[in-house]
Amino acid sequence: MEVEAGDGRVYLPQKLRDKFGDRFELIDRGDRIVLLPVADDPLEALRDEFDDVDESATELRGRARQDAIDDAGS
Known part of the structure; x- marks a missing residue:
């Protein structure tokens, strides 16, 4: 699933926000990033x-x- 990024923000589809919420911690794994719901x-x-x-x-x-x-x- 693709997400949109712009202006220093990450835009998640409504389906993901409904499932995981609106707050995430961003983890830098070097070759990828991971969003953890808060x-x-x-x-x-x-x-x-x-x-x-x-x-x-x-x-x-x-x-x-x-x-x-x-x-x-x-």
Whole structure:
């Protein structure tokens, strides 16, 4: 799908805005750009995303650290 750019702005088709919203973060990946939708209330979106997680932040951080160490060793 093509988007239109002009005057320093990116114009997205209404269909995409209806699906993903009107706010995006632009990520530069060198050979491409990525648009990530930004929730109207990012904190509420995080709460919803992690609503079913039973681990504490400390436990999640420890697991992430261990996963990174395991990945680095392989």
